[in-house]
């Protein structure tokens with residue numbers, strides 16, 4: 001199978017999916033290849049904060065201006081992916097009133113609305129905050145669901161002619177002299193190899209950008225910064241909570257549906273395949289964030305996870321918090337004399353649309369096309385729908401015993417019909433693909449009680465054949481799940497894990513490695 005298109009996009013994170021949509025809206029054919037599922041990279045491993053820009057206002061004013069401008073656009077085009085929580089920058093006595101004043105001035109300069117709050121006002125909004133607070137500043141932060149955002153961008157692009165190859169890795173670049181003319185690809189599930197020829201290749205692989213560039217003998221300056229996060233069992237606050245101090249580790253809490261995400265850490269990492277969270281990172285996050293919410297120490301944590309940020313480096317520094325969160329669009333003809341190849345990397349989830357707009361503008365200009373960008377105004381297809389949690393609650397209320405609505409995931413109220421619909425689409429190829437498209441296994445039990453129900457459904461729909469296949473899928477899921485649970489296993493979580501382990505070992509006979517071709521939960 002050898003294919004041809006106008007633009008080949010490598011990478012199916014927010015940036016790649018955003019570029020596919022922008023190109024499709026301008027009538028330009030494209031194919032996107034992604035080595036995993038959509039959101040396999042940083043787009044599925046971030047804190048889900050819809051930045052107001054406040055975090056960058058003092059040290060990185062350009063990133064702050066980009067954030068507030070995109071914040072307003074995303075609220076318009078993707079309201080169903082956003083929870084408008086608002087945010088507080090909370091000052092503790094050691095942060096001082098002086099930084100707070102600097103912060104408010106910097107926000108004003110960047111165009112970010114602020115409302116200063118007294119300690120009493122702050123505590124009346126968020127009673128779980130420490131009574132030591134000396135006040136807060138309210139900003140238009142929010143929470144964003146990256147999974148829906150990316151999948152919706154892709155769906156819209158596909159409905160306008162874009163094509164996608166998931167679980168397909170770019171393994172080489174096709175060259176004609178100094179021009180890149182496409183790529184060689186390998187389907188990671190079937191091993192099938194093929195090529196896609198295109199006059200333009202966009203490297204939207206984020207932290208992996210240099211791996212693609214190495215295929216053309218090129219390299220750019222990016223620092224890879226690993227960030228770890230924790231998920232609590234309940235929603236700690238109604239608003240996003242930031243610490244009002246220069247950006248540091250462990251100073252943000254983002255409400256996410258029924259839970260909260262605590263983050264982040266920052267450390268250099270060259271390993272793009274292993275994202276394990278260390279005990280030191282867990283301690284740092286709990287220690288730092290319990291300064292803001294003292295009851296955090298007694299909380300139950302359901303999962304830890306990490307992602308890698310590609311930070312575009314201009315000079316040399318070891319302090320990753322000091323590197324701009326801005327993005328870079330690199331034309332490799334101008335920089336390296338290699339035609340037909342552009343790299344777009346760095347930035348934020350928040351700025352994916354702008355990154356896509358700049359990339360598409362650049363390609364249009366080079367193609368000699370004058371077609372305006374439409375993504376600032378054109379809403380995503382699901383934009384008329386409500387916020388996802390409310391939808392699930394409404395669905396539940398509508399169910400009568402006669403309608404027999406079946407819930408697959410009790411923690412997150414995921415109805416069977418939602419998963420049925422995804423399976424009927426015929427696009428998913430792996431269990432993780434289903435988990436990326438629903439909240440299944442994202443709740444308290446982390447899939448302990450719902451993934452085997454899902455396997456029943458997969459069997460019924462002939463997506464998994466028999467016991468050998470089901471056990472293989474279960475084993476892979478449990479091994480992945482274990483990576484996120486192990487760093488937070490103490491107290492009640494540990495007890496629940498023992499229960500889940502006994503269910504899988506006792507009920508499904510998933511014992512030690514080698515037993516009937518399956519293994520025991522990665523322990």
Ligand SMILES: Cc1cc2nc3c(=O)[nH]c(=O)nc-3n(C[C@H](O)[C@H](O)[C@H](O)COP(=O)(O)OP(=O)(O)OC[C@H]3O[C@@H](n4cnc5c(N)ncnc54)[C@H](O)[C@@H]3O)c2cc1C
Nearest residue numbers: 011013014015035041042043046047049170206227349350
């Ligand atoms: C810890 C952390 C917290 C963050 N928190 C926030 C936040 O709260 N708010 C915010 O706005 N931003 C946040 N970010 C930043 C944000 O997540 C990223 O900027 C954004 O997701 C980058 O999207 P992307 O599409 O450029 O890259 P990615 O999402 O990383 O996508 C690149 C894709 O390329 C694929 N790929 C790699 N190599 C190949 C290949 N050879 N062939 C095919 N495909 C390939 C990868 O599998 C991956 O899916 C955070 C980042 C981290 C790491």
